[in-house]
Amino acid sequence: MSWKQRARAGAYHHGNLREALIQAARELIKEKGPAGFTFADAARWAGVSPAAPYRHFRDREALLADVAREGFARFEAMLTAGWAGGKPDPLTAFNNVGRAYLAFARAEPAYYAAMFESGLPPDLNPELRAAGDRAFAVLRGAAESLAANLPTKGRPPALMMSLHLWSMAHGIASLFGRGDAGRRTLPMTAEELLESAMLIYLQGLGIPQKG
Amino acid sequence: MSWKQRARAGAYHHGNLREALIQAARELIKEKGPAGFTFADAARWAGVSPAAPYRHFRDREALLADVAREGFARFEAMLTAGWAGGKPDPLTAFNNVGRAYLAFARAEPAYYAAMFESGLPPDLNPELRAAGDRAFAVLRGAAESLAANLPTKGRPPALMMSLHLWSMAHGIASLFGRGDAGRRTLPMTAEELLESAMLIYLQGLGIPQKG
DNA sequence: TGTACATCAGTGAACGCGCGTTCACTGATGTAC
DNA sequence: TGTACATCAGTGAACGCGCGTTCACTGATGTAC
Numbered sequence: 117m118s119w120k121q122r123a124r125a126g127a128y129h130h131g132n133l134r135e136a137l138i139q140a141a142r143e144l145i146k147e148k149g150p151a152g153f154t155f156a157d158a159a160r161w162a163g164v165s166p167a168a169p170y171r172h173f174r175d176r177e178a179l180l181a182d183v184a185r186e187g188f189a190r191f192e193a194m195l196t197a198g199w200a201g202g203k204p205d206p207l208t209a210f211n212n213v214g215r216a217y218l219a220f221a222r223a224e225p226a227y228y229a230a231m232f233e234s235g236l237p238p239d240l241n242p243e244l245r246a247a248g249d250r251a252f253a254v255l256r257g258a259a260e261s262l263a264a265n266l267p268t269k270g271r272p273p274a275l276m277m278s279l280h281l282w283s284m285a286h287g288i289a290s291l292f293g294r295g296d297a298g299r300r301t302l303p304m305t306a307e308e309l310l311e312s313a314m315l316i317y318l319q320g321l322g323i324p325q326k327g
Numbered sequence: 328m329s330w331k332q333r334a335r336a337g338a339y340h341h342g343n344l345r346e347a348l349i350q351a352a353r354e355l356i357k358e359k360g361p362a363g364f365t366f367a368d369a370a371r372w373a374g375v376s377p378a379a380p381y382r383h384f385r386d387r388e389a390l391l392a393d394v395a396r397e398g399f400a401r402f403e404a405m406l407t408a409g410w411a412g413g414k415p416d417p418l419t420a421f422n423n424v425g426r427a428y429l430a431f432a433r434a435e436p437a438y439y440a441a442m443f444e445s446g447l448p449p450d451l452n453p454e455l456r457a458a459g460d461r462a463f464a465v466l467r468g469a470a471e472s473l474a475a476n477l478p479t480k481g482r483p484p485a486l487m488m489s490l491h492l493w494s495m496a497h498g499i500a501s502l503f504g505r506g507d508a509g510r511r512t513l514p515m516t517a518e519e520l521l522e523s524a525m526l527i528y529l530q531g532l533g534i535p536q537k538g
Numbered sequence: 539t540g541t542a543c544a545t546c547a548g549t550g551a552a553c554g555c556g557c558g559t560t561c562a563c564t565g566a567t568g569t570a571c
Numbered sequence: 572t573g574t575a576c577a578t579c580a581g582t583g584a585a586c587g588c589g590c591g592t593t594c595a596c597t598g599a600t601g602t603a604c
Contacts, residue, residue, distance in 0.1 A: 129565080164580095167581080168582080171580055172580095238511055240508075283524070287495055298447075303486070316528055317528050317531055340598080377592090
């Protein structure tokens, strides 16, 4: 019978309020943007009193930072899956990382906004910064594998190549590939735009295209 | 003496409150982000009563949209100046458009944020949309001039090339070249990153580099 | 050139509202013995 | 296995505050004659 008592009484101790608040923030950010939610909002969404969130987060910004941190972790996982250890070949896998970037931005507009458009200064929050760096490291690893196949002469540093990929994917995602109302319409898909850019870029690097 | 009376009494009729409010919004956005200012804030900054802004803007969002619209107009002017009619040659001028993009983002973080990160849906405000299109038209014109010098065979559409430039410049500016606290540090300048990317990209298009 | 009047652009007081935050509290849970 | 106690995670009432918005108003400006 104790489980039954728990189920009834469970309303008091929420059990996992911390995660519920992050989930609430995501929901509210998706609807109204990173600026469009309040601490009280999140509490209401999670079904607790307005004082409850203070048990878990110092303030609204701390909650927002945790959403961003969690977002970077999922982002990292998605990029890693896109890379797939360089399979079937580094060139294809490199392109797949770009596609994963776009897929994440579209599927998770709330995480994306918290990560990149919330105004949180990346350099002032070490944990957040570290989470972002781990995600970027995936891009860098991919660029390094790809660079290894290039002729040494005139080869750009892998770090730079990874920053090129990051910037291009980020620009396309922010302008044309977002999952919220800020998206600009385009006479092609975001994926096609990225793929065409990568094609020309890789050609410039001297990487032979598949025929 | 009438000028003196004006100077004293001028406090009543502000004279150019509309512009003053836009200026106030820019100042406040620069400090605290697009979400970080209120209608009352702007009025206070401009030195008028909290009811005064209603004579000029329906609400906060209308003011924000006007900031963005004005921003796009200045952006367009800056890109046009960068292009400089394709002088000294289309290739150099094309790169200069990219530099102008970065320069604007760095020099005008408030405009940039209002234009691209305020959450205003671009497709729901025709005037705003038109202002953005005019700015983009500069990129497109530049890409068309550049494309005219390319071998016809395998040449990508100029529209696509201009979208590539836009996305890359935007990605770099948003991540590494912004003028506010959201900037990520980088082991090179944003300009160097853009230039290196363009170099590879143009090589991929078969455009001979200058030696 | 002067006067009367309409219009415009601001005032300032007032309001209801929701937010952030604090506080003493209490119900539920975990643990020592 | 049961009991006492400490700790934890929530309540709910309260507060001060600033915001958005309305309102009747008034000072300044422009214009007709």
